[in-house]
Amino acid sequence: xxxxxxxxxxxxxxxxxxxxxxxxxxxxxxxxxxxxxxxxxxxxxxxxxxxxxxxxxxxxxxxxxxxxxxxxxxxxxxxxxxxxxxxxxxx
Numbered sequence: 001x002x003x004x005x006x007x008x009x010x011x012x013x014x015x016x017x018x019x020x021x022x023x024x025x026x027x028x029x030x031x032x033x034x035x036x037x038x039x040x041x042x043x044x045x046x047x048x049x050x051x052x053x054x055x056x057x058x059x060x061x062x063x064x065x066x067x068x069x070x071x072x073x074x075x076x077x078x079x080x081x082x083x084x085x086x087x088x089x090x091x
Contacts, residue, residue: 001013
């Protein structure tokens, strides 16, 4: 099991994360609201602005102040994988 620091000393299991997305779209905002009402939302922002939302295979939603790119770098992604993230961001 590989643990990844998502800020402020908070760690998550990289093996359990399905997606890391931006919190700006309406569908993601709905997912956050639903998770909050179900009790499956984990807010690791320490009161800062949410820059990324991690969705796990256990249907938990984790909020982080780090950007999706920063979290991906911390998971040990290769340079080519990060470059493909940058290309998708620019589209």
